[in-house]
Amino acid sequence: MKLLELLLENLHSGVVHSVDVGLFWTAVVVESEEGVRCGLAATHHPSDYEHGQPAVNHAGELQRWKAEDLAQLVRSQSPTEVAIGLATINALLPEPLQKVTLAAEEYIACQGEQTKVALIGHFPFVDWLRDRVAQLWVLELIPRPGDYPADRAEEIIPQADVLAITSSTLINGTFERVFSLRRSDAKVMLLGPSTPLSPRLFELGIHVLSGSLVRNIEAVRRCVCQGGNFRQIRRCGVELVTLEKPVARN
Secondary structure: OHHHHHHHOOOOOEEEEEEEEOOOEEEEEEEEOOEEEEEEEEOOOOHHHOOOOOOOOOOOOHHHOEHHHHHHHHHOOOHHHHHHHHHHHHHHOOOOOOOEOOOHHHHHHOOOOOOEEEEEOOOOOHHHHHOOOOEEEEEEOOOOOOOEEHHHHHHHHHHOOEEEEEOOHHHHOOHHHHHHOOOOOOEEEEEOOOOOOOHHHHHHOOOEEEEEEEOOHHHHHHHHHOOOOHHHHHHHHEEEEEEEOOOOOO
């Protein structure tokens, strides 16, 4: 995937302090020239791995890896390992300077009440956002009431003014297909706590990155290890931030 290859270029080296694969979230803590930082990614754990191929081939040994090698797990065929690799990348990336403390749903709502939005992934804010835009299509692999099945993407996505893609698509391998269906003038947003806050992604045609920064590493790690969902983890010390592609000036 071109996006992941771009992220792997020129990563800082670092020392792995811990790798925690929780029920819902994966947290990796590394020490690099940016200091000690924690990156998050959504845990994906296919059930068929338990009694056959392991979901994490070197489980119990990963804290001895170099951080830049651990990040290479985003190339893995195991989505659990991909999450570990993505969380490592998020820990190694420098904190962006031009961020704003704004959650993804707030940013989308700010685009105006006439905006048509295709949201890839069912987020907790769906009901709140539906009343603030002209049209909200929610596409899901496992649709909930009011959602649309993912196989209607080719029909729905080209109609959207804003295409908001969950960063979990980087883990399950569906990002490139969804991204390819966008309308040429649509604003594209990558959102969710797994989102890499790297300005380099703007080179690909993404306009907005809405992700997370861990502010209390130990509290977040404890919550991740004890099966916390994101609302619980956020209360432990996670800040939601949004990064927008700079407007070109003549």
